[in-house]
Amino acid sequence: MAKTLFKSFASIPAMGRLYSAKHNLPKYMKQIDSNFSYEYFVGKMFALIKMMIFSDDYENLAIYEGQPMQNKLKNVIDIDFSGVIRLNSFNVNGIYCYVDMNYYITDYIYKNNSVHKRRDELHIKVCRNIHTLQNPNFSLKRVECKSCGASFDATHEHNCPYCQSPYHLGDDDWVVLEFGKV
Numbered sequence: 001m002a003k004t005l006f007k008s009f010a011s012i013p014a015m016g017r018l019y020s021a022k023h024n025l026p027k028y029m030k031q032i033d034s035n036f037s038y039e040y041f042v043g044k045m046f047a048l049i050k051m052m053i054f055s056d057d058y059e060n061l062a063i064y065e066g067q068p069m070q071n072k073l074k075n076v077i078d079i080d081f082s083g084v085i086r087l088n089s090f091n092v093n094g095i096y097c098y099v100d101m102n103y104y105i106t107d108y109i110y111k112n113n114s115v116h117k118r119r120d121e122l123h124i125k126v127c128r129n130i131h132t133l134q135n136p137n138f139s140l141k142r143v144e145c146k147s148c149g150a151s152f153d154a155t156h157e158h159n160c161p162y163c164q165s166p167y168h169l170g171d172d173d174w175v176v177l178e179f180g181k182v
């Protein structure tokens with residue numbers, strides 16, 4: 001796809017109000033990915049949310065490329081997704097696409113020797129390189145180092161274990177930039 005194509009919608013502003021994610025997200029995403037599937041994307045983002053909730057170590061987690069922080073949801077033992085999301089913003093800046101959303105979920109919290117059910121709203125902002133949107137063969141378990149060409153499991157790596165070059169998952173797949181309770 002030609003680069004000029006992206007300029008026309010390079011900055012769709014954050015409206016600051018609830019608009020229909022189900023209608024708008026495919027409209028925006030199909031401009032950069034003709035095969036975009038809303039259901040697949042929403043499920044994929046929920047998988048990222050679960051990884052963020054159930055990981056102790058964000059520092060070595062490849063799917064997280066945001067500011068250093070601790071997991072504040074460590075007492076969550078399970079999570080259900082309502083199926084409803086709010087799209088806060090979508091924009092393309094250079095070769096990267098950014099999607100900012102809120103997920104409406106039910107979480108189960110272990111506290112005082114019992115499990116409590118709670119409705120929550122989680123904020124997640126993700127990013128990826130728009131030139132690799134259509135790569136069905138990509139696997140986090142087998143990424144390729146852009147410097148030395150070695151392949152390795154990047155689940156818990158931010159650097160290539162062979163040549164130590166930084167590996168940015170955002171060039172191959174969606175990564176989390178911001179995450180937390182609203």
Ligand SMILES: [Zn+2]
Nearest residue numbers: 145148160163
């Ligand atoms: Zn390498």
